[in-house]
Amino acid sequence: MSAPLDLPAVVRELPAELRQTFELRVERWWPDLRSGLAGVYREDEAGVLESRLLRLAARAYTERNPELRRLDEARTLEPDWFQSPRMLGYAAYADRFAGTLAGIAERLDYLRELGVTYLHLMPLLQPRPGDSDGGYAVADYRSVRGDLGSMADLRALAKQLRSAGISLVLDLVLNHVAREHRWAVAAREGDRRYRDYFHWFADRQLPDEYERTLPEVFPDFAPGTFTWDDSLEAWVWTTFNEFQWDLNWSNPAVFAEFADLVLFLANAGVEVLRLDAIAFLWKRLGTNCQNQPEVHALTQALRAVVRIACPAVVLKAEAIVAPDDLVHYLGKGRHRGKVSDLAYHNTLMVQVWSMLATRDVLLATRTLQRLPAIPPTTAWITYLRCHDDIGWAIDDADAGSVGLSGPAHRAFLSDFYTGAFPGSLSRGLVFQANPATGDRRVSGMTFSLAGLAAASTEEDQRRAVARIVLAHAIVLGWGGVPVLWMGDEIALPDDPDWAGEPGHEDDNRWSHRPRMDWERAAQRHDVATVPGTVYAALRHLAAVRSTLPHFHASVAPQVLDPSDPGVLAVLRQHPEGDLLALYNVTESARTWPGGRTLDLGFERISDTLSGASLEVRADSDLVVGAYTALWLVAR
Numbered sequence: 001m002s003a004p005l006d007l008p009a010v011v012r013e014l015p016a017e018l019r020q021t022f023e024l025r026v027e028r029w030w031p032d033l034r035s036g037l038a039g040v041y042r043e044d045e046a047g048v049l050e051s052r053l054l055r056l057a058a059r060a061y062t063e064r065n066p067e068l069r070r071l072d073e074a075r076t077l078e079p080d081w082f083q084s085p086r087m088l089g090y091a092a093y094a095d096r097f098a099g100t101l102a103g104i105a106e107r108l109d110y111l112r113e114l115g116v117t118y119l120h121l122m123p124l125l126q127p128r129p130g131d132s133d134g135g136y137a138v139a140d141y142r143s144v145r146g147d148l149g150s151m152a153d154l155r156a157l158a159k160q161l162r163s164a165g166i167s168l169v170l171d172l173v174l175n176h177v178a179r180e181h182r183w184a185v186a187a188r189e190g191d192r193r194y195r196d197y198f199h200w201f202a203d204r205q206l207p208d209e210y211e212r213t214l215p216e217v218f219p220d221f222a223p224g225t226f227t228w229d230d231s232l233e234a235w236v237w238t239t240f241n242e243f244q245w246d247l248n249w250s251n252p253a254v255f256a257e258f259a260d261l262v263l264f265l266a267n268a269g270v271e272v273l274r275l276d277a278i279a280f281l282w283k284r285l286g287t288n289c290q291n292q293p294e295v296h297a298l299t300q301a302l303r304a305v306v307r308i309a310c311p312a313v314v315l316k317a318e319a320i321v322a323p324d325d326l327v328h329y330l331g332k333g334r335h336r337g338k339v340s341d342l343a344y345h346n347t348l349m350v351q352v353w354s355m356l357a358t359r360d361v362l363l364a365t366r367t368l369q370r371l372p373a374i375p376p377t378t379a380w381i382t383y384l385r386c387h388d389d390i391g392w393a394i395d396d397a398d399a400g401s402v403g404l405s406g407p408a409h410r411a412f413l414s415d416f417y418t419g420a421f422p423g424s425l426s427r428g429l430v431f432q433a434n435p436a437t438g439d440r441r442v443s444g445m446t447f448s449l450a451g452l453a454a455a456s457t458e459e460d461q462r463r464a465v466a467r468i469v470l471a472h473a474i475v476l477g478w479g480g481v482p483v484l485w486m487g488d489e490i491a492l493p494d495d496p497d498w499a500g501e502p503g504h505e506d507d508n509r510w511s512h513r514p515r516m517d518w519e520r521a522a523q524r525h526d527v528a529t530v531p532g533t534v535y536a537a538l539r540h541l542a543a544v545r546s547t548l549p550h551f552h553a554s555v556a557p558q559v560l561d562p563s564d565p566g567v568l569a570v571l572r573q574h575p576e577g578d579l580l581a582l583y584n585v586t587e588s589a590r591t592w593p594g595g596r597t598l599d600l601g602f603e604r605i606s607d608t609l610s611g612a613s614l615e616v617r618a619d620s621d622l623v624v625g626a627y628t629a630l631w632l633v634a635r
């Protein structure tokens, strides 16, 4: 197949080899780009847009520095780099972790010691002044928040991280911009071109119609989905806060702007872009305006542009949605393997907490068994919690299949994790109670959710630590990129003063976004302390994992039917041999039948976590200790 278009002048002027690489990439990715755009725009719009995108990609390619170009080639040869069992993610706010971007460079040893290969720095591009939803209301995507450093510092940091084997991950907030962003300012000043970057309505007719089927993201502090703007003289679409204006992705100019921004950040050295709130990109009357098919077509086209100009970069979908919608973000049907390379496994996250609360694995087993396999070229981001609240994304039918009521189970989890359920030692906070749906999401560090905050005896404390380690074993044992949220590696408590910070008082997600406690971190090698015990255990899990090919993300985990309702069993079949992971989510010893182990083809096994060799006999059971994880392989 020949190049579909005349190459832009900037590329024609390049040395023959560089030109050829670009040509080959265009040939390879053009069909994906075309069919993506065709899924969204009119033919004439798509035609104009595709030539514009080709010019943008060509310019970014010619400007890309030699080191990054080399990375492009290396990753083209090793496209599964992000699926490796060696991957370990860490997510932090630059300021809360290390003060400034330069401060992060000084903490590289800490990250390296932990084994981190992927660092997600929470929003650090220039936000609006005042409350900015933790930086998710961006006023300028081409500059860095002043107190953190400059664009030059960001480039330098990306380079330092790269030489330490750590990929820099940044947010791309593409559903909305701050009301103060220059596009929104121009729109408010009456510039027609920029008004069309947004969704606005002169009267309440359409907003009212949309709201009939729109759920609320922040019912507490930002009720409703539309905000009246005096200078626009219109209702503007604001899914999140009033100061976050949703962009109109049906306008091809918005696509071109973001393609350009992606290329700009890629050339600054960003290696993974987190597509923030991507589920919300496309609006359709009569729906909940999430997970619309156009979202996937848009992602496919965006990825094709990235693959042409800077294939070292991968895309990560932040779609915290129901199990049935989730797999689409890694590509289903005609988008299979053509959209994001990574996506958050919020179903797993929710099920881990649910198993710990109920001491029962049946719901998790059914739910995870039912999830379709992901394309073998993609990977989950697995995590126990993040900077956001936990929403109980549990499907009513899944709950029903194990005799639970969806609403009742979700209510139980909210009660349990906020300490309202009798006997619960969890101390999370209710986030955004929604009387209309009965939903109560939960905030809190692992420290308080897993029971450390309320532990009054040594036994409570020991159990809480065991729960934290077990939960991480499941997260690290799933395959994909496990991401630790800053502080969890040393069981950092919640920030008791979160509400005292101006602009944060109504948003208790700040309770689990504390500042790093470096004194506590200094205890990490002392296993007589809680931080030391947790740190050593997580470090061990990551180190063992990194040596086991079974954890490559292309290996699909198979959740087996439980023999004991307290033991989750996950089989990973790998050409070099299988791995059986057993997780006891209860506080008493449980068993796994020897006969089933033999049936799975294991005879002499060892547990890679403890190093113990185990004999398997048909007539005796394997004992799985309280809150214990076993990663078993054939000896």
Ligand code: GLC
Residues within 6 Å of the ligand: 133, 134, 136, 137, 173, 240, 276, 277, 318, 387, 388
């Ligand atoms: C994402 C972020 C969340 C933010 C929202 C709006 O979900 O993770 O913190 O509030 O997007 O940008």
Ligand code: GLC
Residues within 6 Å of the ligand: 217, 277, 319, 320, 321, 388, 389, 391, 441
């Ligand atoms: C995003 C997430 C949602 C979260 C919200 C704010 O919309 O999808 O789960 O609750 O941001 O925290």
